[in-house]
Amino acid sequence: AQSVSQHNHHVILSEAASLELGCNYSYGGTVNLFWYVQYPGQHLQLLLKYFSGDPLVKGIKGFEAEFIKSKFSFNLRKPSVQWSDTAEYFCALKGGSGNTGKLIFGQGTTLQVKP
């Protein structure tokens, strides 16, 4: 069975602070990993994704994530957050390659950035 765990449920940062949100997964085979963001009142948007290749993935809005296979982790980072980054962040896993397979989400992390 596949599962995703996000350790930080609620993070509060000041603008310009660095961000790292933890994500660990459990799955025995090939994985596709994603980070989604949900701004207040909006739908989920894809921040970045990892399928294969370079384990350091760069996404939109200055976010990046690093896939560390030995740690089953896919932590999200941003060197300097902005007030507009206030949102809910979800790590997600799809087991297997290609276009089949279901997407399973972590519990989500609420990020609050203080101006």
Added chain:
Amino acid sequence: GAVVSQHPSRVICKSGTSVKIECRSLDFQATTMFWYRQFPKKSLMLMATSNEGSKATYEQGVEKDKFLINHASLTLSTLTVTSAHPEDSSFYICSARPSAYNSPLHFGNGTRLTVT
């Protein structure tokens, strides 16, 4: 980019009635769509996988007779909450994946269901 439209965005219904939620992929075809339920301050829980032209695959613990899914075409899936009860009040989100290899899921805006 790929757009998924979900309708209605909000619905209030009385206990015992049924509510239908539509999910459309506007500019791509989707043989598979997914229905999620999002509880307040909680993650998205996958309810079922909707397969065009065949029966939906439900996750463990999800009542298939209560949450009826119909995927009649490559661009439309519907979720019907039958005999709704207050505990069914939630935020329901659909998603779809374009057929291109390794395409990410695209999400609808969600439907806020309130059962009184």
